[in-house]
Amino acid sequence: MMQLLKLFLVFAKIGLFTIGGGMAMLPLVRNEMLARGWLTELEFVDILGISEATPGPMAINCATFVGWRVAGLAGAATATLALILPSLICVLLFGIVWRRYRNHPGMARVLSTLRPIVTGLIMAVALQLCQDVFGAATAGAEWGQLWRSLLVAGVVCAGVLHGKVSPVLLLLSGAALGAWIC
Numbered sequence: 671m672m673q674l675l676k677l678f679l680v681f682a683k684i685g686l687f688t689i690g691g692g693m694a695m696l697p698l699v700r701n702e703m704l705a706r707g708w709l710t711e712l713e714f715v716d717i718l719g720i721s722e723a724t725p726g727p728m729a730i731n732c733a734t735f736v737g738w739r740v741a742g743l744a745g746a747a748t749a750t751l752a753l754i755l756p757s758l759i760c761v762l763l764f765g766i767v768w769r770r771y772r773n774h775p776g777m778a779r780v781l782s783t784l785r786p787i788v789t790g791l792i793m794a795v796a797l798q799l800c801q802d803v804f805g806a807a808t809a810g811a812e813w814g815q816l817w818r819s820l821l822v823a824g825v826v827c828a829g830v831l832h833g834k835v836s837p838v839l840l841l842l843s844g845a846a847l848g849a850w851i852c
Contacts, residue, residue, distance in 0.1 A: 673741045674748045680706070681733050681752035686760075694788050695729045696795040699736075708740050715802055723841065729753060822848045 680702050688695040696718070703709040709717065717739075721731035730750055737749025771777055826844040829835040 674744055676706070677737055677740055677745055677749045678752040681737070681749045682756055684733075685753040686756035688791075689784060689788060693728070693792040693795060695732075697791060697798070699729070699732060700795075700798070703736060708736060711802055713739075715799065718799070818851045819848070822851065 684695055684698050684702060688698055700714055703714055704711065717732055717735045718728075720735060721728045724731050730753060733749040733753040734746045737745035737747070739745075741748070768777075822844055825847065826840050829840045829843075830837075
């Protein structure tokens with residue numbers, strides 16, 4: 671029961687203090703999971719990959735997987751609900767305020783201030799993940815594996831930048847290519 675309460679409080683805090691969606695939540699999720707010993711660094715990266723690949727919002731998937739790992743089905747439900755609840759309440763309250771003050775100049779200033787903050791948080795997570803993934807790959811001196819992984823990432827990145835390739839096709843082909851050459 672105490673474990674469920676801890677899960678609820680941690681994920682409610684994550685849901686309450688992060689703005690900008692799933693990617694913006696990642697630094698806080700990572701820090702909280704590592705600090706409590708619920709996940710190791712590599713387990714976090716694995717859960718992040720699974721959360722990205724499964725249908726639904728990444729942050730909710732991540733909370734569900736962590737909750738399941740910590741306390742089974744009850745933990746999964748608790749972590750997911752705790753993550754969603756603060757956002758739901760905030761969105762309802764923001765909707766009321768927005769409806770009343772949407773044309774106020776202060777509202778535009780607040781939103782323009784939040785955009786670079788959220789962008790910075792997302793960039794920090796991306797850099798940390800790159801460091802974790804490439805650090806793990808280079809720790810075992812598997813340079814051939816690293817270069818093959820970079821090749822797969824480059825091919826998928828080119829497909830994304832090209833813009834005319836289906837993301838589902840890129841995900842499947844990247845997984846197949848990675849399984850074949852890595």
